[in-house]
Amino acid sequence: MALPRFRRARGGLVVTAALSLALTGCGGDAGSGEGGEAATAPGADAITEPVEIEFWHSMKEKNELAIKTMVDDFKKVNNKITVKPVFKGDYDQMVVAYKQAVQQEATPPLVQIYDIGSRFMYDSQQVVPMYKFIEKDKFDQNANIEPNIASYYTIKNKLWSMPFNSSAPLLYMNADAVKKAGLDPDKPPATLDEIGEWAKKLTIKEGGTVKQFGFNAALYGWFVEQLTAQDNAEYCDNGNGRNGLATKVNFGTGAGPKFAQWLGDLVKQGYATNTGRPTDQAQNAFKTGTIALHLESTSALGGYTEAAKDKFELRTAPFPKPSASSSGGTIIGGGSLWINAAGHTDAEKRAAWEFVKFANTAEQQAKWHAATGYVPVNPQAKSNDNPNFQVAVTQLRAQQPSPATSGCLLGVMPEARKAAEVGLEQAVPAAAGQDPKTPADQAMQNAATTLQTPIQKYNANVEQ
Numbered sequence: 046m047a048l049p050r051f052r053r054a055r056g057g058l059v060v061t062a063a064l065s066l067a068l069t070g071c072g073g074d075a076g077s078g079e080g081g082e083a084a085t086a087p088g089a090d091a092i093t094e095p096v097e098i099e100f101w102h103s104m105k106e107k108n109e110l111a112i113k114t115m116v117d118d119f120k121k122v123n124n125k126i127t128v129k130p131v132f133k134g135d136y137d138q139m140v141v142a143y144k145q146a147v148q149q150e151a152t153p154p155l156v157q158i159y160d161i162g163s164r165f166m167y168d169s170q171q172v173v174p175m176y177k178f179i180e181k182d183k184f185d186q187n188a189n190i191e192p193n194i195a196s197y198y199t200i201k202n203k204l205w206s207m208p209f210n211s212s213a214p215l216l217y218m219n220a221d222a223v224k225k226a227g228l229d230p231d232k233p234p235a236t237l238d239e240i241g242e243w244a245k246k247l248t249i250k251e252g253g254t255v256k257q258f259g260f261n262a263a264l265y266g267w268f269v270e271q272l273t274a275q276d277n278a279e280y281c282d283n284g285n286g287r288n289g290l291a292t293k294v295n296f297g298t299g300a301g302p303k304f305a306q307w308l309g310d311l312v313k314q315g316y317a318t319n320t321g322r323p324t325d326q327a328q329n330a331f332k333t334g335t336i337a338l339h340l341e342s343t344s345a346l347g348g349y350t351e352a353a354k355d356k357f358e359l360r361t362a363p364f365p366k367p368s369a370s371s372s373g374g375t376i377i378g379g380g381s382l383w384i385n386a387a388g389h390t391d392a393e394k395r396a397a398w399e400f401v402k403f404a405n406t407a408e409q410q411a412k413w414h415a416a417t418g419y420v421p422v423n424p425q426a427k428s429n430d431n432p433n434f435q436v437a438v439t440q441l442r443a444q445q446p447s448p449a450t451s452g453c454l455l456g457v458m459p460e461a462r463k464a465a466e467v468g469l470e471q472a473v474p475a476a477a478g479q480d481p482k483t484p485a486d487q488a489m490q491n492a493a494t495t496l497q498t499p500i501q502k503y504n505a506n507v508e509q
């Protein structure tokens with residue numbers, strides 16, 4: 046399907062139906078912008094005098110401090126450019142803030158968007174694609190960006206955003222609890238069933254009270270995406286939306302219901318606690334030391350390392366596979382940096398690129414990785430000697446990019462993740478001894494079906 050023709054809007058900017066749809070979900074004139082393939086990348090001569098740019102991000106606590114350190118480091122070597130980091134809430138809140146900014150013609154020159162916002166950003170017509178700066182500067186992409194990471198942000202063979210905070214999902218262990226139960230943290234469980242077996246041995250009850258749960262994980266749609274890829278299956282059709290627009294999601298069958306059933310059973314039997322969808326709640330429970338095994342992103346590692354200090358021995362292990370025969374891998378997570386074209390001067394766009402290049406350097410990526418736990422995007426970056434930090438790096442480098450592990454490109458991917466979480470909520474009982482609201486197969490299938498109309502509406506308005 047051809048992209049609807051641009052039309053001129055006030056101020057010489059342009060609106061597309063694709064953008065309108067992405068912004069409002071219902072078509073109509075919603076914003077303006079001049080970006081996408083049409084945008085150009087200004088050269089180094091665009092900066093002739095001091096320039097200040099806002100950098101919107103979603104990093105909090107320890108990870109936000111690491112951003113501030115990076116910005117300060119940048120200022121020391123680029124005295125003409127001031128980068129002002131602005132925390133805009135979590136990843137979902139950022140997308141809301143970004144959409145509002147497009148409507149108000151007030152986007153920042155530089156924005157961090159989570160992985161699953163990539164197709165939306167591509168369709169938004171707001172950005173200067175990263176490959177244009179790469180070409181302009183003859184930047185060596187292969188030498189500076191891990192191919193396994195770049196694959197996620199590569200759309201139609203071109204890199205659209207710069208991977209920045211790249212993560213992998215992990216199994217976290219309270220190694221003291223593991224050892225006390227006579228289990229060996231050096232031989233961690235590798236499948237959901239093995240985790241279930243461990244969780245039973247690791248749950249400690251005193252009287253009627255649970256002192257330690259064997260397992261917890263947020264009801265987080267990201268885990269459904271990861272387990273699907275671990276099964277070497279595609280989350281959405283058309284080669285995970287990379288051979289053409291995806292027309293449906295597949296989490297109604299396979300790893301989605303398997304995970305929902307497995308977690309529901311563990312909660313019902315009292316071996317896992319259900320802390321709901323907010324990842325903060327599952328994270329806080331793990332940090333108290335009363336959870337033995339836990340699933341989270343490597344992005345939490347910096348904070349966990351600090352929280353566990355003097356409390357318990359923290360260990361990480363590869364993310365589990367749905368079953369021993371699963372032959373896939375994990376998907377790169379986290380977010381990437383997008384440079385906005387609409388309404389920005391050449392100096393601002395160039396300043397944003399200068400910071401993006403700086404953030405990608407081996408030195409900065411090594412520092413960033415050591416502070417946060419994110420995987421270094423630059424293969425030349427030294428990884429942290431702490432073995433907990435190396436698990437995600439090894440996990441990522443060991444796998445070959447494939448359609449499954451490149452992740453699903455879908456304009457309504459944030460909605461898809463939320464739908465999967467609604468499915469999990471239906472399938473996982475609130476507490477021990479309770480039944481789920483809906484059987485797992487049906488809950489996940491129902492959730493997947495709710496996406497058909499949003500996907501069709503989105504696809505009707507964007508180019509293939």
Ligand SMILES: O=P(O)(O)OC[C@H](O)CO
Nearest residue numbers: 159160212342344378379
């Ligand atoms: O917690 P992060 O930054 O690793 O992100 C996890 C997911 O990829 C976000 O979509």
